[in-house]
Amino acid sequence: MTEACPVLPQRGPVRPLGLARVSIAGGFWGGRQAVNAAATLAHCEEWMERLGWLANFDRVADGTTGPDRPGWPFSDSEVYKLLEALAWESGRTGDPEAEAAIKRLTARVARAQDQDGYLNTCFGHGEQAPRYSDLEGGHELYNLGHLMQAAVARVRTHGEDDLVRLARRAADHVCRTFGPGERAGICGHPEIEVGLAELGRALGEERYVEQARLFLDRRGHGTLRDIPLGRAYFQDDVPIREAAVWRGHAVRALYLTAAAVDVAVERGDDELLGAVERQWERSVARRTYITGGMGSRHQDEGFGEDWELPPDRAYCETCAGVASIMVSWRLYLATGDVRYTDLIERTLYNVIATSPSPDGRAFFYANPLHQRAPGRASDDGEVSPRAEGGTRAAWFDVSCCPTNVARTLASLECYLAAASDDGLQIHQYAPSTVRAELPDGRRVAVEVETGYPETGTVRVRIASDEAAPWTLALRVPAWAAGATLTEGGRTRPVDPGLVEVRRAFRAGEVVTLELPVRPRITWPDPRIDAVRGCVAVERGPEVLCAESVDLPHPGGLDALVIDPHSDPREDSGGARVRARLRPRAGTTADVGDGWSYLAARPDAAGDAAEWFEVPLRPYHSWAQRGPSSMRVWLPIHE
C-alpha cells in the first residue's frame, strides 16, 4: 500500500507522511478527532438518511426517482465526503463502525451507478433533466470529484474495493465523455479536477491527470454560460494561469486552485505553479481574514475586492477553510515554503476548529468575526435554511460543511509533518508520533509532547537511533517572535521560519521549542477599511474574541473601547484586556436627535468611564455557551 494521505505528488522538495507514519494522541486535535469519530460521522449519515439524500441512490437503482427528488443537485457529494471521512477514519483507527458504514454506503451508491459509469441521483433518470444538461448549476462532475477523493482515501488506506472500482468506472466515464475531441465542457463547481488528478496518482492512471489538465485549460474562456453573478463566480472569466487573484465563489476558486497545483506538479508546469503562488500571495495578503477565513461576501459566497474584509458580514465559509488548507498543503509540498503551513495552522485553529460544536453535532457554516445580535438557540431537529445566524446548526439545507469538517479531522495526521531527503519537518504541533523512512533507507522517528496551544512548550523526543546525522526541522510560526530552541543543553533564540537541527540524534534526546503563546495585540493594515480604529488580540495560533456573555451587561459589547497600549494580561481565567465603555446614551441623543451623522465628534469614552478588564476567549469557542454577540476586532480608545 502507498502512503495513506490525501495528496501524494510525484515530485517535490518534501514528501507527505500518511496515517501509518503519523499519529495524534489526545490534545487539542486528538479530542476533536475523537468527537468526530464518535459523533459527527454517524450524525451526518443520520441526517442524510432522514432527508432522503441516501434514499436518492436507492430510488435511482429501483427506477423510481424523478424530478421530485429531495435535496440540492449536490447532495450526492455529501455522501461521498462522508465516505471519504469514513475511509480516513477506518484507516486511522481501524474503527469497525467506520468500516461497516463504508460498506453500507458504498453498496447503496454502487447500485445507482449506470452501466456506463455515470453516477448521479438528480439527472438522467426517469423524468429528470438529461445528463449534463446544466453544467453551470448541475454539479454532476463536482459530485464525482468528491467520489474520487473518497476513493483515493480508500485505496490508500485499504486497497481496491467496490468504492474504488465504482470511482474508477466514473472516472473512465468522465474521460470518455469530456476527453480530447469529446464534449469540451467543464463543471460550474470545480472539484472534478482535484478528484481526477489525485485518483490518477493513486491508481497510476495518467489519463485521469490529463483529463484534469484538460478541464483546467478549458476554464476561463467563457466555456460556461454567463449567469447573473457573472463568470467570475465559477472562475470561467480568466484562464487560471493568467489570473492575478482569487475571485468569485471562494470554495470554487480554492478547489480549482488545488487542482492547478496538482497538475502543475505532475506536468512540471512551473508557469502554472508560479501563477498560483502569486494568486495565493495577493489573496492571502488582501482577501483573507485574520482567522485565515476566506470569502467576504454573502451574495455569492465569494471573495471581495482587495481589502474588502468586513468582520460582520465575513462569510468565511467553513468549506473555504477546508479548501484553503487543501491549496496551501499542496503548495507546501510543491515548494517546501513554511508560509503555507503557517496559514494552515491559522485556518485549522480559527476556521476548522470553530465550526463544530463540542459534541460534534452542530456546525457553523459561515464564520463571521462580529456578531451584533445574539443568534437564536437552534433546535437539534431543525435544518437551518441559511448559512448565518450566530449559532451552530445541526444540519443545513446546503450542508457541505459538516462532511467537509469530518473528512478534514479524520485525515488531520496527514498535515502535521513531512519528510525531506534528509529528515523530518514538523509543521503542526500536537501530542503525536511521527516516523519516516528517508530515501537512503534511514528510519527516523520522533514523539512530540506538548500542551499546545494552551502552552507554548513543544518537546520533540527522538524515537529512532540512526547513527548518521539527519535534519530535524521545526516550524516557528510567523507570529512567534521571541521563540527559543533548546537542544544539546543549549538554548538559543530562533526566528520564524523553519529551524533546523542537523546532527546524529540518539533515541531519547529531546529538542524543545518554546513558542511565546501569551496574548498579543494585532493591528490591521490600514487599507482594511472595515476594521479601522480596532485591534485584535491573538494568543499563539488562536484568534481571541470578546463575547457578550462575559460582560456585565450584554449590550455593552459594542460600547467597548480597549486600551491598545497596555499588554493583554493572562491568568488562570484566561486572557484579559483593559477596556472601558463608551457612554452609549450620550452619543446619538446629544447631537443627532436620532440621526447618526453628527456635527461634532462623539465622545469616544468619557473621562468618567472606568477602566476594567474584559475576558477574551478563543474565537473557535464562541457561542458555545449559548447565543451571544461577539467581536474579534475591538475598537481602541484614542
Next chain:
Amino acid sequence: MTEACPVLPQRGPVRPLGLARVSIAGGFWGGRQAVNAAATLAHCEEWMERLGWLANFDRVADGTTGPDRPGWPFSDSEVYKLLEALAWESGRTGDPEAEAAIKRLTARVARAQDQDGYLNTCFGHGEQAPRYSDLEGGHELYNLGHLMQAAVARVRTHGEDDLVRLARRAADHVCRTFGPGERAGICGHPEIEVGLAELGRALGEERYVEQARLFLDRRGHGTLRDIPLGRAYFQDDVPIREAAVWRGHAVRALYLTAAAVDVAVERGDDELLGAVERQWERSVARRTYITGGMGSRHQDEGFGEDWELPPDRAYCETCAGVASIMVSWRLYLATGDVRYTDLIERTLYNVIATSPSPDGRAFFYANPLHQRAPGRASDDGEVSPRAEGGTRAAWFDVSCCPTNVARTLASLECYLAAASDDGLQIHQYAPSTVRAELPDGRRVAVEVETGYPETGTVRVRIASDEAAPWTLALRVPAWAAGATLTEGGRTRPVDPGLVEVRRAFRAGEVVTLELPVRPRITWPDPRIDAVRGCVAVERGPEVLCAESVDLPHPGGLDALVIDPHSDPREDSGGARVRARLRPRAGTTADVGDGWSYLAARPDAAGDAAEWFEVPLRPYHSWAQRGPSSMRVWLPIHE
C-alpha cells in the same frame, strides 16, 4: 379636477400641492426634469421595445405568448412606471410627445387585458403558469400596483381615460379575487397596497382602500411560503403594526410602509401610524446611510442589522430612495413633522440625483459610498446584468430604477411645498412658484428665487396680495446651524425646523432664508463600525466625496488621511479638505511580509508626508468623468 399629485390623503395637518400649484423653473432640479423629459422617457420606451417587454403585451393580445416570454415577471411594471412618468410629465408641461406616448402605450397594454380585468404578460396565457400560481415570486399584484399609480397620475392630471379605465378594471378584478372571503393571498413584492389605496382615493372607491387594508393585515403571519432568504425578505415575518424596524428587501419594506401610512390615515388608525413612525425613527437612525440611502446588503437587496452600514457594499438601491421618499412624504402629510422632509431632501440630492447620468440615458442601480476599483466604462448598447460596477449603465436586466427615477423627477413639484390651514410651507428649495387656496378661500402665492444648493440664499417673494395675515413657513434643514431669516428689514438667527412668519404680506415683499452651505465635517456615530476613524464632508444638503480622478495618482485614494481639525475650504474650484498620504509601501512590507495583520501599529502617516488639499465634489456627480474610485468616508489623521 382634483389636486394633481401622487398622494392626496383625506385628512392631515397639511395638504399637498399638485402640479397646477407648484412649478419649478430651472436650477438643480429643473435641469434634471428637462433631461428626464427630453431623454429618459424615450430612452426607457426604446429599451423596453428593444428587449420585447412591450411586445409581451402584444403577444398576449395576439394569443402568441408563452413561457418563453422575455424579461422578468415584473417587466410589465416598468411599462406602468413609464406610463406614470409620462402622465406626470404631460400634466406638468402638456408635452405632446408625452401625451402621444401615453396613448400609444396604453393602447398596447389595454389589448392585453383579459375580459375579467386580469392583466399580466407572464402568467395565465397559453402555456404559461396559471394566474397567481406563484404569489411569492410572480409579481402579478406588484405589477398592477404600479399600473394603479400610473392611473392615479393620469386621472389627477387629465381625467378618466383608457388608462384609468383599465386600471379600474384591474382593481375590481383584484378585489374580486382577493377580497373578503376570497383567496387570502398577498403578493411577495408589496406595491399593490399603495396602488390600491391611492386609486381608491383618486376614484372615490372605498373598496380599493379596504382591499389595501386587507392585504396589509394579512401580511406578517406566514401567509407566503418560506424562502431561503426567510420571510423577512418580503416582510411576512411580523405583522406590520408589531414590527420594530424595517428589515428584509428594502424596496419591499418601504412600498409596504407607504401603504401602511395611507391606510392608517384613511382609517384613522393611530396605532398603525404610530408603529410606522417608530419604525421610521429606528430605521433612519440605525439603518440609513448619510446619503439617505437604504439597504446595506447585496444578498437580498435588504436592510442589515442596526449599525450595519458598510460604505463599500452599501446597496442603497435607487428604487429604495424613491420608496423612502414615498414613505417620508406620506408621514409628513400625516404629521406635519419636518424631519420627514429633511430626509426627503437628503435622499433627493444624494440618491435620486446620483442615479441618472447628465444625459439621462444611464443610471446607477446601487449607490455605494466607497468604490475601491474604478468601474468599467459601459457600452451604451449593453444591458448590465448586475446592479453594481461603479459606472452608470444604459439599462439593466432588472431595470426598475430608470423608470422609478423618471416618475419621481416628473412629479417632483409635488414634494416641494404644502398648504397648512393658515398658509404655505416650503420644504424643498428650487427656483419655483407656489400657489395655494386656503380653506377659508384666501389665495396665497410665492416665488422662490435661489441658486440652492450651490448657494444658500433662498429668496421667497410674495406673489399674492391678501390683506389678512397668513403664515409662511420655511424648512430650516437639521444641518443648517447658523441659518438666518431676513424679513421686514430684520435679520434673525433661526433654528432647524419649521420657521414661521405670520402676518399680512404685500405682493413683492421678500423673505430671505440664508442657509450656511459651506462644507462641513460630519462624524459618524461610533456604533457604525464600518466607518470608524473616518469623517465625511457635507455641503448643504449634498454629501461630498473624493474621487481618484482628482488625485495626482489614482491609487492614492485609499492612502488618504485627512485632517479633521481644520475646516474644509471652498473656493471657485469647489470644496477642498486638508489631507496627506499614508506611506502605502511601508505598511505591509515592513512587518507582515504579505500578511496584513501586524504586530506593531502601522504608521498612519509618516511625519515626512506633506499636507495638501484634496478636491471634493458632490457625491451625486461621481463617475461622471469616467470610471473612478471614490470615497465618501475619509480616514482621519490621528
